[in-house]
Amino acid sequence: MGTSGVITDAEVERLRAKLGQRVEVSEPPYVTEANRDAIRRWAAATGDRNPLYTDPEYAGAGPQGGIVAPPCLPYAFSRLSIGYRGGLPGVHSMFGGSHWTWYRPLPIGSRVRAETRFTDLIELNGRFAGRMFKQLSTTTFRTDTDPEPFAQVQGWGMRTERQTARKRNKYGDTRLAHYTAEDIAAIADEYTQERLTGAEPRYWDDVKVGDELPTVVRGPYTATIAVAFEQAWGGLFVRAHGAWFDYVRDHPAIGIPNAYGIPEPPEAVHWDSQLARIAGVPEAYDYGPERISWLSTLVTNWIGDHGFLEQLYVEIRGFNLIGDLSRGHGEVEEVSPVGDDGHGRVRLSVRIVNQRGDVTAKGWASVRLPVRAESTR
Incomplete structure (x- = not known):
């Protein structure tokens, strides 16, 4: 296949031969410990203001007895956790989504190790770039002190031919955003209205189907x-x-020449609009795991410190372009009976909607909530 960036049957079969195998990379993980700095950086980068992640005194008085990591921080423990997408050299790679499962909180100071296996390769035909492949992998996270995993994520990405996407120009007529000073002031005010349940328990007993989560x-x-x-x-x-x-x-197929003829990594599409256009997108765009992290915050804001996010499944449905404003929304879909462990469980629908009204990410979450001792529900 060389560096042509064209999907060939021979390269696809070579990739299929790796299904089920453990995936290794030569570089060390970016983060190996859930220390205070890693947790603080993650919360700040994703806009999560819960003091459970940054305030030792507040967290020490809470149900976990100390600071814990935000749910999606484990993305940083493995570069492969967003969905292994090796093979197909020169073929563009786009994040497609994640299905997270958490078994328990990750306390501050935990050293983490991750293992990734390549699990599936699915051929599709899409409007964006014609022939494309969905590439899936599963990453399991453990601490150095416990052989049982504290979290697992199935991630997937889409492999597309840049030149085909560019010719189809699916996003060529997208209206890009622009804001007045008044618009920016209104957005700043909206940020001040974000609400957290926090230390006050949200009880399963009080939840009803149709309840909306604060945006x-x-x-x-x-x-x-x-x-x-x-x-x-x-x-x-x-x-x-x-x-x-x-x-x-x-890896000669990895570099994409920028405006100055200098090879850049594929992920430069997140800050260089010219390179994004080479991939068939009209402007630079976000990292899909950001939106998944935003939705995890939407959920944890609502369930409070006494609740626990057990699963989060999110599909990335479109690009979040430079200038786009995103809002996270959610509703209660199902309230399950109290389990043998004495906790109630609730299923939520969640989504991200931009200023054009486009749903750019959607999925569901399953959460565990405390039950009142006197509950008769």
């Missing part, structure tokens, strides 16, 4: 926000100087 706002998206997320997550191919040129020498 969260994120953005408008900028290259600065992309950089903030990079600082928290670490990125896939972000390297500098000799290390970058060494990597390009070993």
Whole structure:
């Protein structure tokens, strides 16, 4: 296949031969410990203001007895956790979604190790780029002190031919955002209205089907926000100087020439609009795991410190472009009977909607809530 960026049957079969295998990378993880700095950076980059993640005194008085990690921080413990997408050299890779399962909170100071296996490769035909492949993997997270996992994520990404997407130009007529000073002031005010249940328990007894979660706002998206997320997550191919040129020498299909003829990593599409257009997108766009993290915050804001997010499934449905304003919404879909463990469980529908009314991410969450001792429901 060389560096043509075309999907060939021979390369697809070579990739299929790796199904079920454990995936290894030579680089060390960006984060290996859930220390205070890693937790603080993640909360700041994703807009999560819960003091459970940053205030030792507040967290110490809570149900966990100390600071714990935000649910999606484990993305930073493995570059593969967003969905292994090796193979198909030169073929563009886009994040498609995640299905998270959490078994218990991750306390501050925990050292974490991750294992990823390549699980599936599904051929599709889409409007964006014609022939494309959905590539899935599963990453399991454990601490050094416990062989049982504290979390697991199935992630997937889409492999598309840049030149085909560019020719189809599906997003060519997208109206880009622009804001007046009054618009920005209104958004700033909306941020001040974000509500957290916090230390006051939200009881299963009080939840009804159809209840709406308080909306969260994120953005408008900028290259600065992309950089903030990079600082928290670490990125896939972000390297500098000799290390970058060494990597390009070993992987010649990885570099995309920018306006100055300098090879850039594929993820430069998150801050360089010209490179995004090469991939068939009209402007630079966000990291999909950001939106999943925003939705996890939508949920944890609502359930409070005494609740627990057990599962979150999110499909990325469109691009969140530079300038786009995102809002997270959710509703109660189902209230299950109290389980043998004495907790109530609730299923939520969740989604991200931009200023154009487009749903750019959607899915569901399952949460565990405390039950009143005197409950007769």
